[in-house]
Each structure stands twice: as C-alpha cells, then as structure tokens.
Amino acid sequence: MAILEVRDLTVRFGETLVLDSVSFDVHEGEIFVVLGPSGCGKTTLMRAMLGLVEQTTGSVRYEGVDILTATDREKERLLARLGVLFQSGALLRSMTLGENVALPLHESTRLARESIQDVARLKLSMVGLDRSFDTMPAQLSGGMQKRGGLARAMALDPQILFFDEPSAGLDPLTSVELDEMICGLNRTLGTTMIVVTHELHSIYTIAQRAIMLDGGEKGIIAEGRPEELRDRSDDPRVRAFFRRERLDEARGSAGGG
Amino acid sequence: MAETRANADGTESILTVERGEGETRVLRLQGRIAFENLDRLSRETEREIERIDPSSSVALDLERTEASDSAPVILVLRIRRWCKAREIPIAEERLDRATRTLLTLASDDPIAGRFAPPPPAAGSVATIGEFVLEWFREALNIVGFIGRVVLSLLWSLRRPWSVRWEQVFLLTKRAGTDALPIVVLLSALVGLVTAFSAAVQLREFGANIYIANLTGIGMTRELGPLLAAILVVGRSGSAFAAEIGTMKIADEIDALEVMRIPPLEYLVMPRILAVMLSLPLLTLFADTAGIAGGMLIAITDLDLTTGAFLRQLDKAIGLWDVFSGVLKAFFFGILIAGVGCYHGMSTGGGALGVGRSTTASVVHGIFLLIVADSIFVVVFHYLGLGGMS
Numbered sequence: 001m002a003i004l005e006v007r008d009l010t011v012r013f014g015e016t017l018v019l020d021s022v023s024f025d026v027h028e029g030e031i032f033v034v035l036g037p038s039g040c041g042k043t044t045l046m047r048a049m050l051g052l053v054e055q056t057t058g059s060v061r062y063e064g065v066d067i068l069t070a071t072d073r074e075k076e077r078l079l080a081r082l083g084v085l086f087q088s089g090a091l092l093r094s095m096t097l098g099e100n101v102a103l104p105l106h107e108s109t110r111l112a113r114e115s116i117q118d119v120a121r122l123k124l125s126m127v128g129l130d131r132s133f134d135t136m137p138a139q140l141s142g143g144m145q146k147r148g149g150l151a152r153a154m155a156l157d158p159q160i161l162f163f164d165e166p167s168a169g170l171d172p173l174t175s176v177e178l179d180e181m182i183c184g185l186n187r188t189l190g191t192t193m194i195v196v197t198h199e200l201h202s203i204y205t206i207a208q209r210a211i212m213l214d215g216g217e218k219g220i221i222a223e224g225r226p227e228e229l230r231d232r233s234d235d236p237r238v239r240a241f242f243r244r245e246r247l248d249e250a251r252g253s254a255g256g257g
Numbered sequence: 258m259a260e261t262r263a264n265a266d267g268t269e270s271i272l273t274v275e276r277g278e279g280e281t282r283v284l285r286l287q288g289r290i291a292f293e294n295l296d297r298l299s300r301e302t303e304r305e306i307e308r309i310d311p312s313s314s315v316a317l318d319l320e321r322t323e324a325s326d327s328a329p330v331i332l333v334l335r336i337r338r339w340c341k342a343r344e345i346p347i348a349e350e351r352l353d354r355a356t357r358t359l360l361t362l363a364s365d366d367p368i369a370g371r372f373a374p375p376p377p378a379a380g381s382v383a384t385i386g387e388f389v390l391e392w393f394r395e396a397l398n399i400v401g402f403i404g405r406v407v408l409s410l411l412w413s414l415r416r417p418w419s420v421r422w423e424q425v426f427l428l429t430k431r432a433g434t435d436a437l438p439i440v441v442l443l444s445a446l447v448g449l450v451t452a453f454s455a456a457v458q459l460r461e462f463g464a465n466i467y468i469a470n471l472t473g474i475g476m477t478r479e480l481g482p483l484l485a486a487i488l489v490v491g492r493s494g495s496a497f498a499a500e501i502g503t504m505k506i507a508d509e510i511d512a513l514e515v516m517r518i519p520p521l522e523y524l525v526m527p528r529i530l531a532v533m534l535s536l537p538l539l540t541l542f543a544d545t546a547g548i549a550g551g552m553l554i555a556i557t558d559l560d561l562t563t564g565a566f567l568r569q570l571d572k573a574i575g576l577w578d579v580f581s582g583v584l585k586a587f588f589f590g591i592l593i594a595g596v597g598c599y600h601g602m603s604t605g606g607g608a609l610g611v612g613r614s615t616t617a618s619v620v621h622g623i624f625l626l627i628v629a630d631s632i633f634v635v636v637f638h639y640l641g642l643g644g645m646s
C-alpha cells in the first residue's frame with residue numbers, strides 16, 4: 001500500500017527548473033532510496049516532499065492528505081508523524097545535544113521530564129552518542145553532528161523517516177552500524193524510510209527500492225531494486241553509477257554488449 | 258495479587274505480578290505500551306517492584322505487548338535499574354521481538370547518564386574571583402591583539418599598495434557616513450540638554466555668557482568624542498564582531514589562513530583603518546552639533562545674541578581643545594574597531610557564540626573607552642595640556 005504518493009512534482013528556484021514533473025510511490029514499511037549525482041536535486045526533492053520549497057506544483061499525498069495544499073492544522077498533524085535528518089544535521093546550535101533530541105518530545109508528547117531525558121538518552125545511545133548528552137553541537141565533529149541529527153529525527157519514533165545522506169562523513173564502520181540501525185528500525189517498528197544516499201554499499205544493504213534522479217533530465221531515469229538497476233539497466237548513466245565507471249566507458253560497454 | 262486497569266488515556270495495558278516457580282515473581286505486561294501511558298506504567302511498575310521481597314527474583318514478561326514506539330524499551334531499562342537498586346536479580350527476560358531488537362541497537366545502560374552526579378559547583382567567592390580574573394585576562398588579550406594589529410598596520414603602511422583601500426572606503430562609508438545623521442542628532446540633543454540644565458545655575462549668578470565656555474569646552478574635549486565613539490561602538494564595533502564571528506564559526510577564517518591570506522590584514526586592518534579615519538571626522542560633526550544645541554539655548558533661554566555667543570566661544574576654546582578631542586577620537590577608533598574584531602576573531606560555539614561576542618564587543622568597547630578617556634584626562638593634565646583657559 002502506498003503511504004506516500006508523489007505526482008507531477010515540479011520545483012523551480014526562480015527561473016531555474018530543478019525537478020520536472022516527478023511521480024513515484026513509496027510503500028508502507030519499505031526502505032526507499034533516492035540516488036543520483038551531486039546537484040541533481042535529491043535534497044530539493046526531499047525538501048519539496050516536506051512542503052519546504054516555495055515554488056512547488058503537483059501533489060505529495062501522505063495517505064490521502066496533500067502536504068502542499070493542507071491546512072495548517074492538517075500539516076502540523078502530518079509533520080508529527082515524520083522525522084527528518086537534514087544533510088547538514090541541522091542541530092540547533094544554541095542548545096546541548098541532549099536538549100536538541102528532547103525538543104520534539106517536549107513539543108509533541110506529555111511525557112514527564114525524566115521520561116523525556118530517558119528517551120533522548122536511549123536515542124543518542126542508538127547512534128553511539130550517549131556520552132555527549134550535555135555537549136554543545138559546535139563541540140562535536142561533523143559526523144557526530146550528523147548522528148545527533150539522526151537521533152533527533154528518531155526521537156518520536158515517527159512513521160516515516162527522511163534521511164539526507166545519513167552516512168556521508170562517517171567512517172565505514174560507523175556507516176555499517178548506521179545501516180544496521182536503519183534496517184533494525186524498519187523491521188521492528190515498521191518505519192518507512194526515505195533515504196538519500198550515494199554509498200553503493202549502503203544502497204545494496206538497505207534499499208528495497210530505489211529511484212535514480214538525473215540533473216539533465218530533471219527527473220527519474222530509473223526505478224527498481226538496486227540489483228535490478230545494476231544488472232538490467234541499459235541507461236549508461238545508471239550503469240556508470242553502479243559500476244563506478246566513467247560515463248564514456250559505460251557508454252562503450254553498453255554499445256559493445 | 259493481580260492488577261488490571263482500564264486506562265484513562267484510552268490505551269489498554271495490563272500489569273500483573275504473579276508468583277512463579279519458587280521465589281520467582283513474574284512481572285507481566287500486556288497490551289499497548291506507548292509514550293501516552295509510559296509515565297503511568299512506570300509509576301505502577303516501580304511501586305510493584307518496591308513491594309517484591311529482595312530475597313526473591315524477577316522474571317520479566319513483555320512478550321504480549323504491542324510496541325509502536327520506544328516506550329517499552331525505556332520501561333525495560335527502568336525495570337533493570339530498579340531491580341538492581343534493590344538487589345533483586347532478574348532471572349529471565351521474555352521480550353517481544355521489537356523491544357529486543359531496539360535494546361540491542363542501544364548501549365548497555367543508556368539512561369545511566371541521568372543518574373550521574375552533577376559536577377561540583379565552585380563556591381561563590383571562587384566564582385567571583387574567577388570572573389574578575391577572566392575579565393582582566395580578556396582585557397589584556399584585547400590590548401595585546403590591538404598592539405599586534407597596529408604593528409602590522411604600521412608595517413603595511415610602508416607598502417601602501419598592499420592595503421585593500423576599496424574595502425577601507427566601503428567600510429568608512431558604513432562606519433562614518435552612515436552614522437552621521439544619528440551622531441549629529443544625538444550630539445545636538447545632548448548639547449541642548451546640558452546647556453539647558455546649566456542655564457538655570459548660570460542665570461542665578463548672572464554668568465549667562467559662560468554658557469559658551471561650558472558647551473564649547475565640554476563638547477570639544479569630552480562629550481563630542483565620547484558620544485561619537487559610543488555610537489560607533491554600537492553601530493560598527495558590534496557589527497564587526499558579528500561579521501567576523503559568523504565567518505569564524507563557518508570556518509571561513511581558517512579557509513583564509515590556509516589560502517595564505519592573513520585574516521588580520523584581510524579583515525581586521527581595513528576595519529581599523531576605516532574607524533580610525535572616520536571617528537575623528539564624526540567627532541568634529543558632533544562638536545559642531547553639540548555647540549549649536551548649546552547656542553540655541555543661549556539665544557532662546559539666556560537672552561544672548563548669536564554674535565555674543567560666538568565671540569565668547571572664540572575666546573573660550575583654543576585649537577588644542579578641538580584637536581585634543583580629535584586626537585582622542587583617533588585612538589578611540591583603533592580601540593573600538595580592535596575590540597570588535599578581537600571578539601569576532603575569538604568567537605566559538607555556534608550562533609550563541611556570535612551573540613555573546615557581539616554583546617561582549619559592546620560592553621568591553623564602552624568600558625575600555627571610558628578607561629582610555631580617563632587615562633587621557635590624567636595624561637593631558639600632567640603634561641600641562643589639560644588646564645582650563
């Protein structure tokens with residue numbers, strides 16, 4: 001069942017068209033990966049799906065409710081079910097890491113203060129940051145800030161989690177642990193995940209379905225399971241991406257084979 | 258002993274404690290456990306555990322719970338803590354799959370941190386002492402920083418083409434020209450108000466004409482430079498701290514450094530030059546506006562003519578009075594820009610840090626301004642330059 005339906009999503013920044021009439025579905029409980037070269041509009045797609053981009057047309061329906069046309073009340077209720085990790089982590093710099101993770105719990109639940117603390121500590125321990133509860137974001141490394149943002153996104157155990165490049169800037173080991181956590185959350189709580197990533201390794205580990213965007217096309221050039229995309233696609237751009245080849249080599253091998 | 262309750266929050270969950278084999282107590286939770294009922298369930302569970310005899314052991318059974326968030330995990334972590342605190346061994350833990358998986362994703366005792374003792378607070382005397390020391394250290398740092406900048410300024414003036422003059426002009430416009438209206442308005446008002454307050458006393462002694470001495474000397478020597486400087490602290494010193502501070506926290510200063518562009522020369526020097534040049538000029542405008550304000554009172558309130566006021570003013574103030582004010586303004590300029598840039602360069606700690614630096618630049622700026630002014634007064638006095646003519 002589709003938990004999220006995107007139809008004819010078109011995004012502009014001023015005169016520049018970034019996404020042109022993009023349509024796809026995300027099914028309930030799946031890990032859905034968005035791929036594509038740098039600058040092709042992955043972050044923009046994610047922000048548009050959250051109703052954060054001004055010049056957006058089309059529709060983004062979460063179980064029927066279109067976030068682009070929803071009233072403020074509807075939108076608020078919708079956003080309470082979503083968790084978002086931004087590409088930069090986007091921790092609020094004026095509070096400690098622990099307070100950052102506790103913030104959505106304070107805002108959206110009526111839990112007692114100690115319970116909020118415990119949940120925040122639990123989430124931070126899941127990303128390996130339980131020691132940094134009282135640290136200010138500026139004193140954390142880039143990867144730690146990213147993981148902190150992840151803990152905050154998971155604070156409310158949302159139904160749908162958006163991750164913008166969760167493993168960028170992380171070492172391979174942490175990155176593998178992160179993938180395990182993503183899969184674990186998906187299996188246990190049935191959380192639907194929409195993940196933007198470049199890491200081939202993560203893609204194979206976590207992705208159940210993927211779409212690939214392209215800057216030239218301003219839209220989706222391939223859709224399917226990652227293995228299918230790797231083995232069956234005859235688009236040279238897709239082949240080049242999955243085989244880590246240069247585009248001209250991929251074109252050559254496609255022509256030869 | 259069993260406890261079953263329909264919940265006020267509409268979610269169904271059941272907590273039971275049963276006698277198991279031997280001395281085991283089975284703590285069983287069934288139904289939905291979620292953030293909505295976590296607090297209530299925690300209270301009830303804690304109460305049950307307190308009732309269990311420490312010589313027995315506990316078997317935990319959460320197999321028939323429904324989890325939609327991490328509330329059951331928190332509950333299990335808490336039960337472990339409570340049992341440990343009462344030295345009741347947990348013989349067995351039967352958990353549903355979701356809770357078990359979530360627990361493996363977390364560390365051993367993630368909520369331990371909440372129970373860690375806070376770091377000991379320093380006594381109040383020590384705190385005050387530290388605060389004062391910190392202040393002096395900071396003031397010394399600022400003076401050192403300004404010294405360094407002035408040295409490199411002198412050095413680069415030997416190669417004037419190396420200074421970014423177009424930047425200096427731009428900043429001079431922002432620090433000087435743009436500040437002109439507010440400086441003129443404020444000085445005129447202060448001139449007006451001081452003259453007005455003095456007028457009452459002067460009239461008493463029939464010394465009306467000395468209003469010219471009062472406003473003339475007061476404005477040129479003290480109020481003109483100080484007023485202009487205080488406004489520039491608020492307008493430019495704080496802006497410098499915020500601009501450079503924002504660059505600092507975004508690693509832009511480090512980026513300049515590794516591109517072999519010294520930030521001191523690239524960012525700080527043009528700012529110091531700009532304020533150093535524009536503050537003396539602003540001071541002249543402040544002097545004039547303040548005296549004009551005084552003159553207005555002299556004419557309207559003290560029945561003096563314009564001519565009489567100006568003739569007395571000419572007798573009262575000499576070139577040195579005006580020049581000493583301008584000279585002070587020149588040094589104030591270096592001080593203000595220096596303090597602003599220093600706080601910008603020493604910013605750390607994110608957006609909060611930028612705010613702190615901006616505040617500190619204003620507070621330190623005005624503080625050092627007054628200190629410097631006092632030093633000037635004393636020095637001029639002992640050099641025989643401070644006497645009233």
Ligand SMILES: Nc1ncnc2c1ncn2[C@@H]1O[C@H](COP(=O)(O)OP(=O)(O)OP(=O)(O)O)[C@@H](O)[C@H]1O
Binds near residue numbers: 040045
């Ligand atoms: N706020 C904005 N204003 C104008 N153009 C923008 C804005 N944000 C993004 N763009 C443009 O939209 C395009 C897509 O950007 P986007 O950030 O979505 O790329 P991306 O696929 O996430 O890249 P990366 O993998 O590097 O993060 C880029 O060409 C970018 O210049």
Ligand SMILES: [Mg+2]
Binds near residue numbers: 044
């Ligand atoms: Mg991006």
